[in-house]
Amino acid sequence: MTHPSGGLPRDRFRSRLAAGPILVDGGMGTLLFSRGVPQRACLEELVASHPAMVGAAHREYLEAGAELIETLTLGANRERLKAWGLEARVGQLNRRAAQLAREAREVSGRDALIGGSVGPLGPPTAGLPLISEPVARATFREQIEGLLEGGVDIIVLETFSALEQLVLAVDEARRASDLPLIASLTFGEEIVLADGSSPRGAAEALAAAGADAVGVNCGAGPAACIDALEAMGRSADGDPARSIMPNAGLSQRLEGRFVYAASAEYFGTVTPRMLAAGARIVGGCCGTTPDHIAAMRAELDLLDKTDRGLPRAIAASKA
Structure with missing residues (x-):
């Protein structure tokens, strides 16, 4: 992968997806909480106050x-930053976050993409905030411009439970740049969005809005996310690719901390099912750690030895 100024061209992103699955990182917030960050802290501010940790x-x-x-x-x-009185620092925090990720890539010497993460305008469970469309558009644009100034390669719009808001975010991101866009929704166990939209209908709406990849993240764990991804339908030639980044199961509160049941080993074993469901972009969300991603990496490398993993992945899913 290359990193030209201005981000990654969309055609190169599609070519990379055609060459094989892309592995995304795992949870950041839950990882930092496990390392002593207070549960009520503003995670996004850590890029300024604790850059070494991030x-x-x-x-x-x-x-x-x-x-x-x-x-x-x-x-x-x-x-969302209003809750901490940090709304005047949107541009600064997004630029710094992108710079930190780029610095980590440079130090590691690894060839990786930097995805600018953009979430909903309220907590995922809150649905669509009661704000006007012009304000919502301006809010998304402000954050996206900060990420672009920081030098991200692609935009990742994720953890949305309201289709209307995600379509708006995709449209605003597309107006702001021609970078690749991943648009990801969060489903409950019923595999329907809070506004009643079906996975297939949502995927079609996001494709029409200009997303380069459409999928699911967060949620109740790998099995539920795979069900939602399958309900979206496999992408045909010219359609957006499919992505999946599940939580490590549902969280449980234990001794003041949230813990997740799905082990790294389980994430490795379920990776073939993610591919068989049509995913070309795989990774983790809340509760996943570098160990989970390492297990997925090992499985992807093993699958890659057999015709890019696809025949073996499908066979494994039917075993």
């Missing part, structure tokens, strides 16, 4: 084999 986490994911690492900016938009 950079170390990025490097661990790169060493685990991730080919795409995401900036610590899921909630780095004006609406």
Whole structure:
């Protein structure tokens, strides 16, 4: 992969996907919480106050084999930063987050993409905030411009439970740049969005909006995310690729901390099922660690020895 100024051209992104699956990093917030960051801290501010901690986490994911690492900016938009009185620092935090990820890539010496993470304008469970479309567009644009100034290669719009808001974000990102866009939704166990949209209908709407990849992340764990991905339907030639980045299962609170049940080994064994469901971009979300990504890397490398993994992945899913 190359990193020309201005990010990665969309045609090169498609060519890279055609060559084989891309492995994304895992959870950042839950990883940092496990290392002593207070549960009520503003994670996005850590890029300014604790850059060494954030950079170390990025490097661990790169060493685990991730080919795409995401900036610590899921909630780095004006609406969500208001809770900490940080709304005036949107541009600064997004630029710094992108710079930290790029520095980690340079130090590691690994060939990886930097994905600018953009989340919904409110917590994922809150649905669509009651703000006007012009304000929502301006809010997304402000964050995306900060990430672009910081030098990201692609934009990752993720953890959206409201299709209307994600379509808006995709459209605004497409207006801001011609970088590749990954658009990812969060489904419950019912495999339907909060607004009643089906996975297939959502995928079609996001494709029409200009996404280069469409998929699922977060949620109830790998099995539920795979079900949602299958319900989206496999991508045909010319359609957006499919992506999947599940949580390590549902979280449980134990001694003041949130813990996740799905082990690194399980993520490795379920990787073939992700590919068989049509995913070309795979990774983890909340509760996953560099160990989870390393297990997925090992499985992908093993699958790669058999015709890019696809026949073996399909066979494994039917075993």
